[in-house]
Amino acid sequence: MDPIIAATHADPYPYYAQLRAEGGLVFHQGLKLWVASSAAAVAAVLAHPDCQVRPTTEPVPKTIARGMAGEVFGRLMRxxxxxxxxxxxxxxxxxxxxxxxxxxxxxxxxxxITPNAEGLSKAMFRGPVCVVAALLGFTPAQARVISELTADFVACLSPLSHQLQLDCAHEAAEQLRGHFFELLDDSDVQSPLLNGIRQRFASSDMEMLIANLIGMCSQTYEATAGLIGNGLVALIRDQLLLPGDVDAFLAEVQRLDPSVQNTRRFVAAPCEIDGIHLKSGDTILVMLASANRDPQLNDDPDAFILDRPNRRSFSFGAGRHQCPGQVLALSIASATLRQILAINLDLGCLTWHYRPSLNGRIALFTEA
Structure with missing residues (x-):
């Protein structure tokens, strides 16, 4: 086990507890990076101005730098x-x-939603993107196209993607850019969300605006799918009945078993965090899921408590890069989970494994 493999392990949480016991911020010799596992260390790293989301020497990954996916990536606010x-x-x-x-x-x-594993997958991955696309003003038919293109585009965000996937991501980025250009050029589009974004967007850089509209879809694709999937896993594994308060249920799911297990920060200048001196160029693996289960953050952190008082979580980040779409993601996941359970899908016939990832915990279901 190591902090990266842990993200897709059947149960990484005892290992995370070991990491916290070894120290909040510790250098991992095998991975050659710092690991922040405690709530205090994670909070400090996410808040520090010298801990940035990309290395200063590589603002865009080299694998995609010479294509449209790289151009979009380089403009994403996150x-x-x-x-x-x-x-x-x-x-x-x-x-x-x-x-x-x-x-x-x-x-x-x-x-x-068709009552089988394939229908479940589409509801988890494609459905949420369709919702965001519709909110931005696309027609239902256009929204389905946007969701399909987004599925191809997100490959550029994973270091595990092979060249064919990256080529498809570049093509998808080109097509998404075209669709958003047409949307922004259509004076008949009735979208309060899009109109508000355009009015508040202080820059005249249309490419920056389009890239971040694409980013809204790509952020929705995997993180919301993981939230829905991990909610289903909790219902099946722990033999729970979905409570009337689905929002509270998912709020506890995202704390206890988040779809984004870790993120990274890159040290831009020498600094000190949690008593540790860090050098420019150091990499920090920020263990969000571990911090969520730190007893210093939440009482009885390994228990599923629906009405948990003062629930605290790093699942959507913190500080200047905290996910701005948390409320929307939870709203989409809640509505989707209700729909999935309403179609009388036999949850008992489902098995799951986790999608290969360095940081995501996204359940993929099959029928036994």
Whole structure:
């Protein structure tokens, strides 16, 4: 076991407890990076201005730097610091907070979910992107195309992707860019979300705006799928009945078994964190899932407590790069989980494994 393999292990949480016992911020000799596993260390790293989301020497991964996927990647607010992060975020975040949960439920309900593993996969991965695309003003048919292209584009975000997947990601980025250009050029589009984003977007850089609209879809694709899937795993594994308060159920799922297990930060200048001196160029693996189960953050952290008081979680990040779409993601996941259970899919016939990933915990289901 190591901190990266742990993300897709059947039960990584005892190992995370061992990491915390060894120290909040410790150098891993095998991986040649620092591992922040305690809540205090994770909070300190995420808040530190010299801990950045990309290495200063490689703002865009070399594998995609010479293509459209790389151009989009380089403009994403979550892959940038300073004004290139603040400007898109200040345009996008306010509108996400205003989305009506009833509208989300209506969009989810409008999609047909077939009662088998294939239908479940589409509901987990494609459905949430269709919802975001619809909220941005795409028609249902267009939204399905956006979801398919997003599935190809997200391959550029994984170091595990092979060259054919990366080639498809470049092509998908080109097509997504074209669709968003057409959307922004269409004066008949009725989308309060999109209109608000355009009005607040302080830059005249259309490419920056389009890249971050694509980013809204790509962020939705895997993280929301993982949230839905891990909710189903909790119901099946622990033989739970879905409570009436689905929102509270998923809030505890995302704390206890988050879809994003870790993230990385790259030290841009010498600094000290948690009593440890770090050098420029150091890499820190930030163990979000481990911090969620730190007793210093949550009482009785390994227990599933539906009405947990003062629930605290790093699953959606913290500080300047905290995910602005947390409320929307939980709303989509809640509505989707209700729909899945309403189709009378036999959960007892499902088995699962976790999608290969260095940081994600996304259950893939098959029928036994």
């Amino acid at each position: 892959m940038n610091e300073g004004e290139r992060q603040r400007c898109p975020r200040s345009a996008i975040e306010p509108g996400l907070a205003l989305i009506d949960a009833e509208e989300v439920r209506a969009l989810v309900s409008a999609r047909l």
